[in-house]
Amino acid sequence: MEAEKVFARALVLGQESVGTQIFSLLLEEKTVAALAKPGQFVSVYCHDRSRLLPRPISICEADPAAGTVRLVYRIAGEGTREFAALKTGDMVEILGPLGNGFPLEEAEGKRAFLIGGGIGIPPLVELAKRLPGKKQIIAGYRDELFLTQELSRRGELFIATEDGSTGTKGNVLDCIRENGLTADIIFACGPTPMLRALKAYAETEKIPCYLSLEQRMACGIGACLACVCHTTEKDEHSQVKNKRICAEGPVFEAGEIVL
Amino acid sequence: MTEKFESDAFTRSSTGAHDAGRTEERNENRKVRTAVEIAGVTLKNPVMTASGTFGSGMEYGQLTDLSALGAVVTKGVANVPWSGNDVPRIAETPSGMMNAIGLQNPGIDTFIRRDLAFLEKADTRVIVNVCGRSIQDYCETAERLSGEKRVDLLEINISCPNVKEGGIAFGQDPKCAMEVTAAVKRVAKVPVILKLSPNVTDIAEMAKAVEAGGADAVSLINTLTGMKIDIHRRTFALANRTGGVSGPAIRPIAVRMVYQAAHAVKIPVIGMGGITCAEDALEFLMAGASAVAVGTAHFRDPFASVKTARGIAAFMEEEGIEDIRELIGCVD
Numbered sequence: 001m002e003a004e005k006v007f008a009r010a011l012v013l014g015q016e017s018v019g020t021q022i023f024s025l026l027l028e029e030k031t032v033a034a035l036a037k038p039g040q041f042v043s044v045y046c047h048d049r050s051r052l053l054p055r056p057i058s059i060c061e062a063d064p065a066a067g068t069v070r071l072v073y074r075i076a077g078e079g080t081r082e083f084a085a086l087k088t089g090d091m092v093e094i095l096g097p098l099g100n101g102f103p104l105e106e107a108e109g110k111r112a113f114l115i116g117g118g119i120g121i122p123p124l125v126e127l128a129k130r131l132p133g134k135k136q137i138i139a140g141y142r143d144e145l146f147l148t149q150e151l152s153r154r155g156e157l158f159i160a161t162e163d164g165s166t167g168t169k170g171n172v173l174d175c176i177r178e179n180g181l182t183a184d185i186i187f188a189c190g191p192t193p194m195l196r197a198l199k200a201y202a203e204t205e206k207i208p209c210y211l212s213l214e215q216r217m218a219c220g221i222g223a224c225l226a227c228v229c230h231t232t233e234k235d236e237h238s239q240v241k242n243k244r245i246c247a248e249g250p251v252f253e254a255g256e257i258v259l
Numbered sequence: 260m261t262e263k264f265e266s267d268a269f270t271r272s273s274t275g276a277h278d279a280g281r282t283e284e285r286n287e288n289r290k291v292r293t294a295v296e297i298a299g300v301t302l303k304n305p306v307m308t309a310s311g312t313f314g315s316g317m318e319y320g321q322l323t324d325l326s327a328l329g330a331v332v333t334k335g336v337a338n339v340p341w342s343g344n345d346v347p348r349i350a351e352t353p354s355g356m357m358n359a360i361g362l363q364n365p366g367i368d369t370f371i372r373r374d375l376a377f378l379e380k381a382d383t384r385v386i387v388n389v390c391g392r393s394i395q396d397y398c399e400t401a402e403r404l405s406g407e408k409r410v411d412l413l414e415i416n417i418s419c420p421n422v423k424e425g426g427i428a429f430g431q432d433p434k435c436a437m438e439v440t441a442a443v444k445r446v447a448k449v450p451v452i453l454k455l456s457p458n459v460t461d462i463a464e465m466a467k468a469v470e471a472g473g474a475d476a477v478s479l480i481n482t483l484t485g486m487k488i489d490i491h492r493r494t495f496a497l498a499n500r501t502g503g504v505s506g507p508a509i510r511p512i513a514v515r516m517v518y519q520a521a522h523a524v525k526i527p528v529i530g531m532g533g534i535t536c537a538e539d540a541l542e543f544l545m546a547g548a549s550a551v552a553v554g555t556a557h558f559r560d561p562f563a564s565v566k567t568a569r570g571i572a573a574f575m576e577e578e579g580i581e582d583i584r585e586l587i588g589c590v591d
Binding site (some may be wrong): 005006007045049050051052053054079095140215216217218219221222223224225226227228229237239240241242247 | 265311312313317318319321322334340341342343346347348349350351353354356358360363365366369374506507534555556557558559560561562
């Protein structure tokens with residue numbers, strides 16, 4: 001069952017740069033804040049109408065009491081460049097929360113890995129806040145770190161950097177091996193090569209693994225069939241081996257998808 | 260709870276939605292007549308959804324009021340499930356987008372059981388878009404759908420540019436277009452709309468061909484074939500290499516073709532291509548379209564079609580136009 005969602009004008013409470021080309025946008029939108037679950041995303045719309053597709057951005061933090069939603073994103077093109085210019089007091093149209101989110105209940109009584117790569121790291125913050133039990137967070141960066149304070153406050157944080165400037169030199173799996181880490185379940189978000197490696201790792205270790213996928217989207221709500229992924233079994237909705245990342249996902253059990 | 264959130268969603272949404280809300284209040288006492296007729300089927304207003312952009316209305320129906328629309332036009336359905344193309348299936352283009360979904364659809368059995376059952380409750384006309392790889396495919400699906408009482412009209416897609424033999428083979432040759440029209444007309448028990456491709460030299464010739472084949476109406480334009488290169492990856496932006504361009508960027512081409520088609524045939528013309536609001540829709544109506552469809556604009560604003568319908572009524576009231584038929588084809 002899809003979550004409830006709203007199309008709303010959100011008030012910009014503030015924005016700051018948290019890294020090179022990486023921005024943290026704080027929005028006031030009470031309904032989205034109240035409904036949001038870790039791993040869900042919002043569609044953010046450009047003011048410039050010549051850019052008509054919304055940009056799907058994962059929810060980094062949602063505070064139902066304050067009615068706020070925090071988005072952390074990287075400038076990837078003209079649309080996100082427009083968002084980076086938003087100032088306190090501006091309004092921005094959003095649709096959300098969208099997608100399924102991470103299945104927190106699966107982690108009950110288990111030791112969890114929360115694994116993020118690059119701009120896949122932000123959703124781990126809210127996930128770490130709400131996930132019960134023991135959790136180890138493994139964050140993979142190219143070189144520059146971001147969100148490390150938020151993460152280390154909510155779990156044991158291990159860092160991998162491609163250039164070795166902080167933590168393990170290499171990727172998140174190198175970091176897991178170097179530190180001799182083990183877990184009973186994996187939640188991950190990041191680039192496809194990382195997810196593919198984690199899927200293989202989870203199969204070897206025989207532990208459940210939930211991966212958050214990314215794809216170009218148009219409607220964001222399951223109507224247009226732009227953002228599908230391949231599945232191992234025939235999907236009930238599509239009647240073919242395709243699932244909608246925006247609707248059935250973005251989080252999938254690794255075994256049900258083909259990467 | 261769902262209903263509460265839906266109404267919240269509407270009142271909380273953009274200034275545009277607030278405007279639409281005010282328009283609705285104004286229209287409560289309105290005397291304007293917005294109903295149009297397509298092949299004997301009356302639509303409460305001329306605004307439909309364009310096939311492929313709106314699913315079967317289930318998803319958008321959670322946010323917006325389907326009963327405010329003249330008709331819901333479903334995504335294309337075939338006799339069997341289709342997997343569609345590889346991803347990436349879409350890319351943004353200036354004031355538009357390109358898609359190459361490849362007509363992914365769950366097949367007629369699931370469509371009837373799930374999508375049509377959902378539309379049973381919707382207070383709007385239902386137009387089912389039909390796709391196929393052969394004349395036989397089109398006929399099989401059209402015949403099955405004709406037996407469903409919820410189906411008001413069929414729209415035959417002979418113009419999808421994104422799949423081999425997915426229609427475009429029929430849609431670019433007048434003789435083939437006439438043949439598929441005649442074959443579908445033999446089995447269909449509801450009126451049949453033929454959806455035309457703009458990727459032809461002479462749109463009037465295509466419109467005349469399907470009229471000669473017995474079409475009850477034509478709809479146009481489908482998307483224009485385009486290509487986008489990702490210069491950083493040095494490859495095509497879409498897995499399918501080419502895709503159909505839609506959105507405001509193509510609107511002037513669509514208005515021109517609708518005008519040409521409307522002057523070439525006697526059957527009603529349904530106009531579409533880049534409509535985002537009432538002003539855009541009115542261009543098509545004045546150029547000769549009896550109805551219009553809003554498509555890609557839903558991706559920028561989920562309320563685009565509903566706002567367009569309300570905006571047309573508001574325009575009529577402001578301009579003192581009592582019947583929308585006064586506007587259809589008024590620019591000659």
